[in-house]
Amino acid sequence: MTGDQPDTTANRERQRELYGAPMSDRVHRLTGALGVTQARLAATLGMSPAMLSQLVSGRRVKIGDPAVLTRLMALDERVARGPVPPEEVPSLLEQAHAARLQWSAADDAARPPAPAPVVPAPRRVPPRPVPTADDALRGVSAPARLVAAAAALAPSFPEIAEVLRRAASRPVR
Known part of the structure; x- marks a missing residue:
């Protein structure tokens, strides 16, 4: 491995921590179950085919756009419920692409943990001496x-x- 190549094994492990499975597993499950190409899946999700390819290969770790992640999770949940009849696939993909899904509190357990918010460091206030x-x-x-x-x-x-x-x-x- 050269210094320029990312550690794909570590990246896939990080994906497993973030998303419950490496993106290669999720994407292959979706493309297989829906009978679509990775390029078609990328268009449905709202990302470039190159970006999806980098996620699948482990060269990238995270999906930066929450809407893309929401669509991916929604499609993955639908596929997990059972086979999608081939005649319903185009409609499902259109709905997923147009979706502006909002998670509810009930979905919290199923979604990946949100990144910790960036909290500015508190201003350092010198302590007051305690009167004796x-x-x-x-x-x-x-x-x-x-x-x-x-x-x-x-x-x-x-x-x-x-x-x-x-x-x-x-x-x-």
């Missing part, structure tokens, strides 16, 4: 008064005096 007890004490009294209160409370309440002294000695944030 020291901040609260300095907010109600000057450091000199906190030291004086600590001296007055020290004999009876040494632990409270320590908190007051610490608050007085810390710089204001």
Whole structure:
């Protein structure tokens, strides 16, 4: 394999993750069941034959147009229900080509997962400092008064005096 060739095996595996089966399996099932060429199927889906060929060969992974994917899935679902009588194929293809299908919530389980939406990164807002007890004490009294209160409370309440002294000695944030 050269550096220019895509890894078709990995691409087909990615298609299996996205669509439940490699596109080659789906397209061959549809062309066989409906008795149409890949070019006719591509025209029905609303894509170029070259694009469909690239999907089938594994040179491309994804169908970029949701309407094309919707038509493909609708045809695949119809074929999965049983044989399509040959006289009904032209009408089915016309309906599929003209379809502007909308999925309902009931179809969610059958459709491939939607790609994750691109969400812009949140703006970085610097965190606000969480006020401490020291901040609260300095907010109600000057450091000199906190030291004086600590001296007055020290004999009876040494632990409270320590908190007051610490608050007085810390710089204001």
